[in-house]
Amino acid sequence: MIDLKFLRENPDRVRSSQIARGEDPTLVESVIAADEARRTAIAEFEALRAEQNTLSKAVGAAAKEDRPALLETSKALAEKVKGADTAKSAAEERVREILLNLSNVVEEDVPVGGEADFKIIEHVGTPREFSFEPKDHVELGKILGAIDTERGAKVSGARFYYLTGVGALLEFALVNMAISQAGAAGFIPVIPPVLVKPSAMEGTGFLGQAAENVFHLEKDDFYLVGTSEVPLAAYHMDEILPANKLPLRYAGYSSCFRREAGSYGKDTRGIIRVHQFDKVEMFSFCPPEEAEAEHRRLLQWEKDFLNAIEVPYRVIDVATGDLGSSAARKFDCEAWIPTQNAYREVTSTSNCTEFQARRLNIRMKDENGTRPIATLNGTLCALPRIIVAILENHQQEDGSVRVPKALVPFLGGREVLTPVSA
């Protein structure tokens, strides 16, 4: 949710942000009009209410014989107050409704355009030249006894999989490596709930344009989170955080669930796009004026992790039209996937400024009083995709896979993953 006052004072900023995103700029006018109506309604209600309050006091103080007359007027007034109250609530609700449909205001130098209009910030590492025909991760997963997509489909359907043997071990190793890296950077490790109430889902902005991609348990009105960003952001819902504790950084490890509606036919092979996967996510609460710097730090930690697993990747500045509604800016890291001859998104970091915090009613307190706080998130390690990147980039001709140096200690000293006998 963007700030009403900011919108009132900078309608043009908001309008151009909406246009850059390819979203409706006329919402700005709607909010301003609704806000006018709201303020009028509030003034009316409050005037009546004040009158009623004084009158009510008079009733209590009045002599017995004067009461009936006073009660007469009071009763009539009570009716009016009720009406004005309803009108006020409706007007406020109206403003909120429109406000919730407005996306966050994008940062000034974000590239404008759609999904394809991202700007490449840098390339790190060079795609390897293979002296043999590289196998894809599905095949490697089979050879290593690490990934079983067939049985995943048998048991749960398309886009499900089992990680087995060395595949499961690889997940544990990567999670431990991620958590230990995060811990060194001051993140508090967290294992959050993955079923959340609508308020948490809505507060983080996932019930808007992203709604079709979340699993909903209708009977119990729970949502399955698509990322631990949700329970991490909502962790401090309705709280005021003291400034001297900021930035507060959390590293959440959880399963993530995504319906992948509208992606039929995309990435149907393998575990690039699945309904359920595990992820270590960084989340940060910090003062708004530090958000941009914090965003850069999150990006750096993502790069550190990718550097540690020794895969080539590039960093892109995601274009306005491809940002989530909460994000003012987003950087993606895309790892090189040899068999696709392409860079594919493996991590992503967003600066949500005060947008999420305002919806979740999270504020900070310093000597100048309470004010909104900024929230940021970034993927440290999305398991399946990182596993894909490792298997495909470090494979050897015989189907074995070299373990990146940094990961070796987390795999009990194992330096190579070797094919299991058939």
Added chain:
RNA sequence: GGAGGACUCGCCUAGUGGCCGAUGGCGUCGGUCUUGAAAACCGAUAUAGGGAAACCUAUCGUGGGUUCGAAUCCCACGUCCUCCGCCA
């Protein structure tokens, strides 16, 4: 799932229809005293909204209701605690 009990301003607490935005203590902040500190004493100490301002309005777990008037009465829900049953 069943039976009870609780929920008040950072914490603890007073408050059963108008004098209550709300008592007192603790904590915190400022001051007096002191070389400094402690103690003692004095004072301050919620949030949001409307208004140019004076000031006004809302908030006692949440939402409804009764009433001229609700922290206080009624209903529903939520959370926590205790006991019973079931269970990884």
